[in-house]
Amino acid sequence: MSPVRAPRSAGGAARREALLDATVRLLARDGARAVTHRAVAVEAGTTHGSARYYFGTREQLLDEALRRLAARQIDEIRTVLRRSATADPQEFATRLARYLTDTVAGDRDASIARYELFLEVARRPELRPALAEWGAVQREALAARLAAVGAVEPEAAAADLLTLLNGLVLEQLATPDDDFEHTRLRPAILRHCTGHG
Numbered sequence: 482m483s484p485v486r487a488p489r490s491a492g493g494a495a496r497r498e499a500l501l502d503a504t505v506r507l508l509a510r511d512g513a514r515a516v517t518h519r520a521v522a523v524e525a526g527t528t529h530g531s532a533r534y535y536f537g538t539r540e541q542l543l544d545e546a547l548r549r550l551a552a553r554q555i556d557e558i559r560t561v562l563r564r565s566a567t568a569d570p571q572e573f574a575t576r577l578a579r580y581l582t583d584t585v586a587g588d589r590d591a592s593i594a595r596y597e598l599f600l601e602v603a604r605r606p607e608l609r610p611a612l613a614e615w616g617a618v619q620r621e622a623l624a625a626r627l628a629a630v631g632a633v634e635p636e637a638a639a640a641d642l643l644t645l646l647n648g649l650v651l652e653q654l655a656t657p658d659d660d661f662e663h664t665r666l667r668p669a670i671l672r673h674c675t676g677h678g
Contacts, residue, residue, distance in 0.1 A: 497535045499525045504546040508594035513601040516543060544608050547598045550591060551615035557584075558619055562626045570630040570674035578666035581646065585653055585661075596651055619643055630674045642673040 503525035507515050517539060518532040525532070536542040561580045585592050602608045624639035632638040649669060653661050 496525075496527055496531055499527065500532055500535060500542075501546050501549050504542055505550065505594040506590055508546065508597040509590035509592075513543065513597050516546075518542070540605065540607060543598065543601055543605075544611055546594070547602075547608060547611045547615075550595055550598070551611060553591075554584075554595075555615065555618050555622075559622055562622050568630055570671055573626060573630050574667045574670040574674060577670055578662050581650060581666055582662040585650055589654070592650065592654055596654070616643065627674060632674055638673045642670065645669055645673075 500521055503521045504516055507520055507524055518536070519529050521542060522529045522532040532542070536545060557580065561576055564576060598608070599612070602612045620636070620639045620643055623642060624635040627638050627642070628635035646666075646669070649661075649665055653665075658665065
C-alpha cells in the first residue's frame with residue numbers, strides 16, 4: 482500500500498488541505514462512492530497526480546478526511562464544554578444545543594460528510610479506528626461535563642446522549658425544523674443531565 486505522504490512545504494500543506502476540503506465537499510454533495518483521486522483533484526482544482534501523491538489509495542483519502550473532521554470537531558466540542566464549565570444543567574444544555582445548531586447551519590457540508598463517512602465505515606472496517614477514536618474522545622468529554630451537572634450515570638448518559646444527538650442532527654439535515662434547537666436539542670440534552678435518558 483502506498484504511504485500517506487506528509488507535505489514538505491507550506492505550498493504542499495495547502496494543496497493537501499485543499500484535497501481534503503474537496504473530499505468533504507464531494508462526500509456531502511455526491512456521497513462516498515463519488516470520491517476518487519480524479520474527482521477530488523478536479524474538485525480541488527489540482528492534478529490527479531497530486532491527489533495520488535498525498536493519498537496513495539482511496540481508502541487513505543477517506544481515512545484522512547475522517548480524521549480531519551474528527552480532529553476539528555473534537556477541538557470544537559472541548560472548547561464548548563470548557564466554556565460551559567458550570568454545574569447549571571440549563572446553561573450546559575443551552576451551549577451544547579447552540580453549538581450543534583450552528584454547526585449544522587454553518588457547515589452543512591462537513592455535517593453531511595460526517596454521516597457519509599459513518600456509512601462508509603460500515604462498509605469498510607479498515608476505516609473504523611478513526612471513528613472509534615472520535616467517539617471515545619467525545620464520550621469522555623461529555624461524561625465529565627454530565628457528571629459536573631449532576632447526571633446519575635455520566636458515562637452511560639454520555640454514550641446514549643452522543644448517539645441521540647447524532648440521530649437528531651441527521652434528522653435535522655434531512656428534514657430541517659426551524660425550531661430544532663429549542664424543541665428537540667435542548668430538551669434531549671437536559672434529560673441526560675439529571676437522569677439517564
